[in-house]
Structure formats: structure tokens, C-alpha cells
Amino acid sequence: MSSATANKLRVVVIGNGMVGHRLLTTLADLGAMDSLDVTVLGEETRPAYDRVALSSVFDGKNPAGLSMVEDGFFERHGIVCHLGDPVTSIDRTKRTVTSVGGLVINYDRLVLATGSAPFVPPMEGSDGPGCFVYRTLDDLDAIARAAADPAVQRGTVIGGGLLGLEAANALRNLGLETDVVEFAPRLMPVQLDDGGGRALRRHIEALGVGVHLERRTLSVESDGARPMALTFDGHDPLATDLVVFSAGIRPRDQLARDAGLEVGERGGVLTDATLLTSDPAVYAIGECAAVDGRTYGLVAPGYQMARVVASRLAAAATGTECEDVFEASDMSTKLKLLGVAVASVGDVNPPPGVDPGVRHPLIWDDPSTGVYQRLDVDDEGRVVAAVLVGDATQYGEILATFRSGEAVPAPGELLRPTATANPAEGISPSMPVCSCENVAAGAVLDAVATGCSTVGEIKTCTAAGTGCGGCLPVVEQVLRFGLEARGETVSSALCAHFDHSRAELFEIIRIRGLRSFAEVLAEHGTERSAATIAGAGCEICKPAVASILASLGGGHILEGDQASLQDTNDHFLANLQKDGTYSVVPRIPGGEITPEKLMVIGQVAIDFGLYTKITGGQRIDLFGARVEQLPLIWRRLVDAGFESGHAYGKSLRTVKSCVGETWCRYGVADSTAMAILLEERYRGLRAPHKIKLAVSGCARECAEAQSKDVGVIATERGWNLWVGGNGGMRPRHAELLAEDLDDETLVRYIDRFLMYYVRTADRLQRTASWVESLDGGLDHVKAVVIADSLGVADALEEMMEAHVATYECEWKATIDDPQRAARFVSFVNAPDEPDPTIVFVRERDQIRPARPDERPSPDPMEVMS
Amino acid sequence: MTFLLDPPATSVAVCPVDDLVDDRGVCALVSDRHVAVFRLSGTRELVAVDNVDPFSGASVLSRGLVGSTRRDGAWVTYVASPLRKQRFDLRTGVCLDDPNVALDLFEVTVDHGMVMVQEV
Numbered sequence: 001m002s003s004a005t006a007n008k009l010r011v012v013v014i015g016n017g018m019v020g021h022r023l024l025t026t027l028a029d030l031g032a033m034d035s036l037d038v039t040v041l042g043e044e045t046r047p048a049y050d051r052v053a054l055s056s057v058f059d060g061k062n063p064a065g066l067s068m069v070e071d072g073f074f075e076r077h078g079i080v081c082h083l084g085d086p087v088t089s090i091d092r093t094k095r096t097v098t099s100v101g102g103l104v105i106n107y108d109r110l111v112l113a114t115g116s117a118p119f120v121p122p123m124e125g126s127d128g129p130g131c132f133v134y135r136t137l138d139d140l141d142a143i144a145r146a147a148a149d150p151a152v153q154r155g156t157v158i159g160g161g162l163l164g165l166e167a168a169n170a171l172r173n174l175g176l177e178t179d180v181v182e183f184a185p186r187l188m189p190v191q192l193d194d195g196g197g198r199a200l201r202r203h204i205e206a207l208g209v210g211v212h213l214e215r216r217t218l219s220v221e222s223d224g225a226r227p228m229a230l231t232f233d234g235h236d237p238l239a240t241d242l243v244v245f246s247a248g249i250r251p252r253d254q255l256a257r258d259a260g261l262e263v264g265e266r267g268g269v270l271t272d273a274t275l276l277t278s279d280p281a282v283y284a285i286g287e288c289a290a291v292d293g294r295t296y297g298l299v300a301p302g303y304q305m306a307r308v309v310a311s312r313l314a315a316a317a318t319g320t321e322c323e324d325v326f327e328a329s330d331m332s333t334k335l336k337l338l339g340v341a342v343a344s345v346g347d348v349n350p351p352p353g354v355d356p357g358v359r360h361p362l363i364w365d366d367p368s369t370g371v372y373q374r375l376d377v378d379d380e381g382r383v384v385a386a387v388l389v390g391d392a393t394q395y396g397e398i399l400a401t402f403r404s405g406e407a408v409p410a411p412g413e414l415l416r417p418t419a420t421a422n423p424a425e426g427i428s429p430s431m432p433v434c435s436c437e438n439v440a441a442g443a444v445l446d447a448v449a450t451g452c453s454t455v456g457e458i459k460t461c462t463a464a465g466t467g468c469g470g471c472l473p474v475v476e477q478v479l480r481f482g483l484e485a486r487g488e489t490v491s492s493a494l495c496a497h498f499d500h501s502r503a504e505l506f507e508i509i510r511i512r513g514l515r516s517f518a519e520v521l522a523e524h525g526t527e528r529s530a531a532t533i534a535g536a537g538c539e540i541c542k543p544a545v546a547s548i549l550a551s552l553g554g555g556h557i558l559e560g561d562q563a564s565l566q567d568t569n570d571h572f573l574a575n576l577q578k579d580g581t582y583s584v585v586p587r588i589p590g591g592e593i594t595p596e597k598l599m600v601i602g603q604v605a606i607d608f609g610l611y612t613k614i615t616g617g618q619r620i621d622l623f624g625a626r627v628e629q630l631p632l633i634w635r636r637l638v639d640a641g642f643e644s645g646h647a648y649g650k651s652l653r654t655v656k657s658c659v660g661e662t663w664c665r666y667g668v669a670d671s672t673a674m675a676i677l678l679e680e681r682y683r684g685l686r687a688p689h690k691i692k693l694a695v696s697g698c699a700r701e702c703a704e705a706q707s708k709d710v711g712v713i714a715t716e717r718g719w720n721l722w723v724g725g726n727g728g729m730r731p732r733h734a735e736l737l738a739e740d741l742d743d744e745t746l747v748r749y750i751d752r753f754l755m756y757y758v759r760t761a762d763r764l765q766r767t768a769s770w771v772e773s774l775d776g777g778l779d780h781v782k783a784v785v786i787a788d789s790l791g792v793a794d795a796l797e798e799m800m801e802a803h804v805a806t807y808e809c810e811w812k813a814t815i816d817d818p819q820r821a822a823r824f825v826s827f828v829n830a831p832d833e834p835d836p837t838i839v840f841v842r843e844r845d846q847i848r849p850a851r852p853d854e855r856p857s858p859d860p861m862e863v864m865s
Numbered sequence: 866m867t868f869l870l871d872p873p874a875t876s877v878a879v880c881p882v883d884d885l886v887d888d889r890g891v892c893a894l895v896s897d898r899h900v901a902v903f904r905l906s907g908t909r910e911l912v913a914v915d916n917v918d919p920f921s922g923a924s925v926l927s928r929g930l931v932g933s934t935r936r937d938g939a940w941v942t943y944v945a946s947p948l949r950k951q952r953f954d955l956r957t958g959v960c961l962d963d964p965n966v967a968l969d970l971f972e973v974t975v976d977h978g979m980v981m982v983q984e985v
Contacts (some may be wrong), residue, residue, distance in 0.1 A: 533907045538933065539932050563931075568930075576947055577924065
């Protein structure tokens with residue numbers, strides 16, 4: 001490859017941000033890399049990452065997960081890459097660029113993708129310690145480090161635009177009390193109108209973020225170590241310990257200015273629609289470019305520019321013509337800010353000097369739901385602009401109508417905040433799905449026609465949803481529509497034995513009062529002759545029905561035919577390990593345990609030769625118990641006051657907690673007592689999957705409640721309730737359901753949330769994906785749990801009360817019943833005989849299962865005990 | 866233990882047939898073999914297979930769930946290993962998920978209310 005470089009077109013790209021990198025991937029996709037000699041120089045040391053998703057780093061998303069560069073991408077395409085070595089000058093006569101590190105590189109074509117820089121308004125103290133901008137991962141690191149100081153409690157963002165609100169989200173996720181200061185009279189002054197700004201403000205204030213409008217910041221007052229307050233023109237000062245400036249961006253055009261390239265009136269490297277600058281060998285793309293004088297601060301138009309230049313470079317390398325030009329992009333956008341859906345179509349605020357024409361605004365403004373929607377139409381009924389806050393589900397349809405330029409007979413129909421029209425009734429192939437990747441519904445439907453049947457496959461095939469990810473629900477809707485149109489309905493049937501989903505079966509069993517699997521199968525199974533089939537049912541429907549019967553108060557889980565439905569873990573009330581032994585986990589509510597009880601666990605482990613390990617849920621796991629030892633172990637544990645920990649069940653596991661105000665210098669409530677109360681309330685509750693809770697005594701969140709199905713965090717004013725979090729395989733940050741609750745309301749909301757989940761979720765669906773799967777997501781959960789929109793709150797609470805009233809320790813009930821206890825044998829015809837296949841060796845002073853090469857082969861009866 | 870010390874017998878007593886729960890296995894020690902014995906719901910027939918899961922070497926198959934699936938138009942009744950869920954046809958011993966693997970089958974009868982498994 002290198003021998004031919006002399007004949008190749010030498011392309012130098014300055015900048016490896018989202019747009020600069022998109023240029024490279026598009027060149028690779030076009031197959032142009034072989035005829036190009038590409039060098040990339042970047043100021044940041046990291047290769048391109050998803051700047052749009054920056055605040056998600058504090059949601060627990062790994063910074064590496066933001067990377068947009070596939071492993072080995074540069075090497076595979078022969079791209080020479082100098083990151084952390086910014087260009088200092090361009091010599092257009094010699095066609096060279098020079099870097100800080102002293103590199104001098106020749107080019108035939110140069111592409112400027114230098115992006116933009118945050119604008120810090122001139123004011124006293126803005127460059128002191130504790131003042132930050134919000135643009136790069138390094139900025140984010142610096143903010144996180146500063147926020148980790150316990151003395152830093154309050155953070156303020158100067159700038160209430162799109163990026164400012166993103167920054168506010170980041171501060172909030174860092175646990176700071178957060179304020180936003182905006183110079184204009186509304187939030188997001190460019191994209192929203194006053195009504196939209198008001199609605200957004202209400203949403204954001206409800207999250208506990210302070211909003212201060214029409215404030216011109218005069219200075220950052222500091223004590224020398226960190227900021228103390230902001231002062232304003234004509235308003236009281238605002239106390240703060242940290243300041244983030246996000247008052248707009250400025251194109252980074254200094255290199256171009258120094259090189260004598262023309263710049264736009266309001267900055268930016270001036271280009272025409274071909275993205276060529278005043279020098280025909282130099283292109284500019286992304287936020288540094290001023291196309292016909294206009295700059296674009298969004299990623300979608302930047303990507304479009306990258307595509308145009310990639311096509312032009314590919315054509316130049318092969319000596320062909322290229323007619324591609326950048327078409328002035330409208331700034332329509334849809335995003336989630338602090339969890340609030342916000343969208344804008346067209347220019348709702350026409351720039352000064354532009355005749356807005358005749359506009360008839362249709363406005364839906366509902367303070368009860370916080371939904372604000374405005375649609376501007378002209379005399380002919382053509383959509384010219386729209387603002388959506390709180391509910392942006394109609395964005396795609398409105399945008400398609402706007403772009404088509406066609407009149408709508410009944411434009412008011414486009415605003416149906418509560419109707420959430422069934423999208424399957426009509427998806428136009430031209431409907432935009434993904435604005436980052438410019439994918440329309442037609443491309444997704446084509447992909448379905450070629451065999452894609454999952455969102456993952458659609459992402460691979462069309463790139464839709466691979467940018468900011470905000471469109472994934474739409475992608476899924478279009479996918480469903482496509483599959484249904486092809487007769488490939490996404491089935492919700494439980495298994496071959498039942499056509500119903502788990503939620504449907506739950507309601508059937510509940511309403512009909514069925515009490516056994518045989519009844520359920522006989523009356524609702526797919527095969528009416530089920531009773532004559534040997535072993536009717538399967539490992540999917542049996543535990544699912546067993547779980548439903550248990551949730552509905554079916555008595556002991558080994559009663560009647562339920563005994564044959566339980567997975568081995570539930571059947572032996574312990575967790576099966578790889579060698580056929582079980583582990584035992586006694587409940588330790590809230591993780592609080594007396595020294596005396598600790599010693600009981602220790603003595604039991606010694607007496608039965610068990611391996612002990614502390615679990616992630618603040619309790620102790622005892623491994624290596626043989627089936628026949630389980631009742632003996634539990635007799636000891638029950639006598640010492642322990643109960644089943646249900647570590648084996650799809651049920652409540654633990655309620656993790658910190659020590660709270662009792663001991664901690666920062667705690668504001670007794671988190672341990674609340675954790676114990678919740679654990680003792682929900683213990684034994686059978687559910688579609690396991691449930692984990694946590695309670696933190698302050699915003700420092702030591703109990704990690706925001707990664708739990710239900711997380712409770714103490715504030716000065718009560719409890720904040722978070723739901724739908726998850727760790728494990730697919731981590732998800734919990735979402736805030738309600739704030740500042742008293743004890744009673746907190747428990748009532750958790751009762752309703754958990755029981756609604758138990759009744760309606762799919763088999764083996766955790767709360768995280770259940771919340772996501774609900775139409776409306778968290779908003780739907782809020783409506784049901786808080787506003788009782790379905791009128792089921794009383795019923796849910798009654799079901800939970802019934803659970804609490806009938807709870808009994810399964811292990812105590814098992815060992816107290818000789819018949820049940822008799823099942824715990826390795827060999828039914830030799831009950832005293834241990835299983836000789838179980839062999840342990842010692843490691844780090846404890847037992848572990850022997851590996852195959854460690855087993856004593858000649859005499860399998862030799863057992864270590 | 867007495868069962869093991871009996872003089873050579875063709876069958877070993879397992880347990881009273883009324884102690885069995887349909888579709889829930891028990892494990893019996895037959896000479897030095899571990900045998901999983903099931904009584905199936907629906908037909909109430911008795912079946913007996915090797916209790917040792919060939920995929921893991923653990924003696925656990927009697928603790929698996931019994932299920933049925935349609936294969937070539939007929940119902941096949943199987944036990945799913947509680948460890949990694951591989952399914953074994955309870956009448957042929959063949960693994961439904963890997964036909965190269967099969968369990969040994971054992972003769973099982975009822976004599977005066979007692980489940981008996983024949984030694985091999």
C-alpha cells in the first residue's frame with residue numbers, strides 16, 4: 001500500500017471530532033481509502049467520541065462507551081493519526097500544515113473540522129478555580145473531580161440553552177444542587193417560544209433544578225479556593241460552589257483566519273454549498289464552517305457536510321465528477337433534556353430580517369400534564385414551524401409534513417398529545433426516523449424486507465439509532481410496523497403451551513381464581529388434550545405460572561402441584577451451583593446484623609464445612625451445602641432468628657442501605673431503618689424477575705440506589721423515589737418517580753409500583769426494561785402510581801397488603817413439616833448417603849469444587865467433608 | 866445402606882410409588898449408579914434415566930423440570946438439566962439439543978406399591 005502513496009491524493013483532516021470522523025468513515029464506506037493518503041491531526045488525545053451524549057457519562061455510561069471509533073479503524077484504512085498534536089499553522093502556498101509537535105505535512109486537499117469552542121462571557125472571576133466549560137471529556141473529568149469535594153454542594157450553569165441544560169443534567173447526576181442562569185427571558189431561547197420555555201421550566205424545576213431567567217451575570221465571587229456566589233445586574237446574588245459556562249459556542253476559525261481564508265460575518269470559515277473555502281484546496285465542515293455565511297451548531301447538518309466532502313474527495317481521487325452539495329439544513333431537532341422530551345421544527349423564532357410571513361399558531365398548553373405543543377401554519381395550512389415540550393411523539397409526522405411543504409387539511413389533528421396515534425396506521429417511507437444518521441422510515445422498512453427483525457439488526461443494517469439513540473423507540477415502532485405488514489407479528493405468547501403473554505395469564509388466573517397449573521393448562525393451554533400428554537408444560541411456562549400463583553397468594557411454593565413447577569432453586573429453596581451443591585443465603589434486612597448473629601453464621605459454616613463469601617447485597621452466602629444438609633443448616637439458622645433470604649427466587653432479594661444519619665456526618669435520614677422496614681414489607685414477594693432495592697441517607701448515594709429496581713434517597717425534605725434502575729448485564733440508571741415524600745407516601749408508591757410491575761411485566765423482565773417497554777415509559781408509571789390514571793391504585797395496595805399479611809418464612813414452614821423436609825435427600829433409597837460426585841479441595845483456607853483433574857478417579861466414594 | 870448390602874438382586878427398591886410427585890424426579894442409588902426416576906403427568910408412566918448430567922458431570926437431572934415439546938407432529942417428554950437447561954428425551958435418553966449425547970435408560974417397574982429399578 002505504501003509504495004503507491006506517491007500517486008495518491010494526499011488529504012489532511014484537522015480535527016477528529018464527530019464530524020471529522022464521520023468524513024473518514026464515509027470515505028471508508030465509499031471504498032475511497034485505497035486511492036487516498038489520509039492524515040488526521042487532532043487536539044484532543046482521545047479519538048472521536050459522542051459529544052452529544054456527554055452527560056450520560058454521569059449516568060454510569062463508561063466514557064469508552066462513547067467512542068465512535070471502531071478498534072483498528074485507523075490501521076485498517078491506512079490512516080495516519082496524530083492525536084494530541086494540534087495544528088498551529090497552515091501554509092497555503094506550500095500546501096503544508098505544521099503542528100505543535102513540529103510535524104510538517106503536505107496536502108493536496110485540506111479539510112478543516114476544528115469544531116467550536118465554548119463561549120465564556122467576559123466577567124470578573126470567570127477564570128478562577130471552580131469555573132469550567134462543558135465541551136470535552138476532559139472538561140467533564142475536571143467537573144467530576146471538583147464535585148467530588150464534599151464542600152462542593154451547589155453547582156450553577158450559566159446558559160439555559162441546549163448545552164446548558166445538558167450540563168445541568170451532568171451536575172445533577174453528580175449529586176449537586178443545581179441552578180441554571182439564563183440571560184434571555186426563557187430557556188432554550190433559540191428553539192422554543194415563551195410558552196414552550198415556560199413548560200420546560202416547570203418540568204425542570206420539578207426535578208429540583210433552580211431556573212433563573214433574565215439574569216446578566218456580573219461576576220463570580222470566590223474565596224480563592226472555589227466560587228462562593230454569582231452576582232447579577234439588578235438581582236440578589238446566588239450562592240454556588242462550582243460554575244459551568246455554557247453560554248453558546250463560537251466556531252474555531254483562528255487557523256483559517258491566520259492562513260488568510262475568508263470568514264463569515266459572525267465567524268466561521270466561509271464556504272459555498274460545496275463546502276469549499278476561499279481556497280479551492282481547502283474544505284471546512286461541521287461547526288467551524290459558515291456555509292454561505294451560516295453556522296450550524298448541531299451534529300446532523302455536520303454529518304451532511306461530511307458526506308458531501310467525502311463524495312467530492314472520492315470523486316477527485318478517481319478523476320470523476322461530483323455534483324453533491326450541502327442543502328441548507330433546517331434546524332429541526334428532537335431531544336431529551338433532563339428527561340423531558342423537547343422538539344422544534346423549522347424556525348419558530350425567525351432570525352431578524354427574515355419575513356416570518358403569515359402565521360397562525362395552534363397551541364395546546366396543558367399544565368396538568370406539562371405538555372406544551374405549538375404548530376404554526378400559514379394561510380394555506382402548510383406547517384411552517386412547531387414546538388413540542390413534554391410530549392414529542394408527533395415530531396416525525398410533523399417534520400415530514402413540514403418538509404413536504406404540502407398543505408394539511410386539518411393541521412390541529414397533528415397536535416394530539418393524548419391520542420398517541422397508533423403509528424402502525426400509516427408510516428410514510430419518507431418519515432424521518434434518525435436525524436443523526438439521516439435515516440428515513442423507508443430505509444428501515446427495506447431492512448425489514450431483507451430479513452432484519454430486531455432493533456439491533458436494524459442498527460447494523462441502516463445505522464439508524466447509532467447516533468444519540470433518541471430515536472430508538474421510533475425505530476422499534478417502524479420495525480414492528482414492518483414486521484406486522486409482512487405478517488411476522490412479534491409474538492408475545494409465553495411458549496408452545498400458552499398463546500397468552502405473562503401479563504394476560506396473570507389477569508386470567510387472578511380473575512378466574514385458578515389455583516393449580518393443571519387447571520390453568522386445561523382451561524387456557526394451547527392443547528385442549530393437555531391432560532393426556534405426558535409432562536405437559538415446559539421449563540418456561542411452569543415456573544411462570546408458579547410465580548403467578550405465588551404472587552396471588554397461593555400458599556407455600558411447594559404445595560400441591562406447585563412442587564413440580566418450581567425450578568430446582570425454588571424447589572430446594574437454595575441456589576444450585578455447578579457441582580450440584582447449593583448455596584444458602586439467610587436474610588439480613590438492610591444489611592444490619594448483630595455480632596451474635598454473625599457468629600451463628602460463622603459457626604454454621606464451620607460445622608457444615610461451607611465456603612463463605614459476602615454478597616453484593618450486603619449479606620453472606622454459604623456455599624457447598626449438599627441437599628440433605630439444607631434442612632439441618634436451616635434448623636440452626638431459623639432457631640437463631642434467621643429467615644429465608646429468597647436468593648433463589650424471582651422475588652425481593654435485598655434492600656441495601658448506608659448507615660444514614662445515625663452514624664454518618666452527612667446523612668439526613670435513617671436510611672437503615674427505612675431499608676429494614678421495606679425489606680420486611682416486601683420479603684417473599686414473588687415477581688416476574690428478581691427485585692433489588694436500596695436506601696441512601698443522603699445525596700452522596702453510598703447505597704447506589706439509582707442502580708436498583710427501587711431506589712430511595714433521603715433529602716432534607718423527605719425521600720426521593722427512583723425506579724427502573726439496573727446493574728448487571730445491561731446497566732440502566734433509575735429514573736426519578738417522585739420527590740420529597742413522607743414515609744407513608746413513599747411506602748404507598750412503592751406498593752403500587754411493585755404490584756403494577758408484578759401484574760403486568762413479562763416473564764423474566766426486570767423493572768428496567770419493563771418501564772422502557774411501557775407506552776409512555778416513566779410518564780406512564782407516574783400516571784398510574786401517583787395520579788392513579790387507571791383507577792387501580794387501591795387494588796394494587798390491597799394486593800400488597802394481602803402479601804404482607806400472609807407472608808411466612810418458607811424455610812421455617814419447610815423444616816417444620818416432616819413431609820416437606822423428607823424431600824431433601826441425595827438418594828431417596830439411601831437418605832443418609834452423601835452424593836459421592838461432590839468433591840471439594842481447599843483453596844485460600846476454604847473449600848471449592850474440585851476440577852475434573854483433581855477428582856480421585858479410582859474410588860469415587862471417597863468424600864471430603 | 867441395607868439396600869447396598871443385599872445379595873445380588875436384579876432390582877433395587879426406590880420408594881413407595883405414592884411418594885412420587887408427578888413430573889418431579891427422585892434420585893436412587895442402584896449399585897453405584899445414580900438413577901433419576903420420574904412419574905409423568907398425563908400418562909402416569911414411570912421412566913428412569915441416568916441422574917448424572919453428561920454436560921457437567923454433576924448428579925442433578927432428577928432435579929430438572931419435566932416438559933413436553935412437539936417434534937415431527939408428536940409430543941416428546943423431556944427433562945431439562947437444572948444447570949444449563951439441555952433437554953433429554955425421557956423415553957429414549959437422547960439429548961434434544963445435541964443428538965450425539967444420550968443418557969442410559971433403566972428398567973423401572975412397580976412391585977407391591979414399591980418402585981423398583983433394575984440393575985444393569
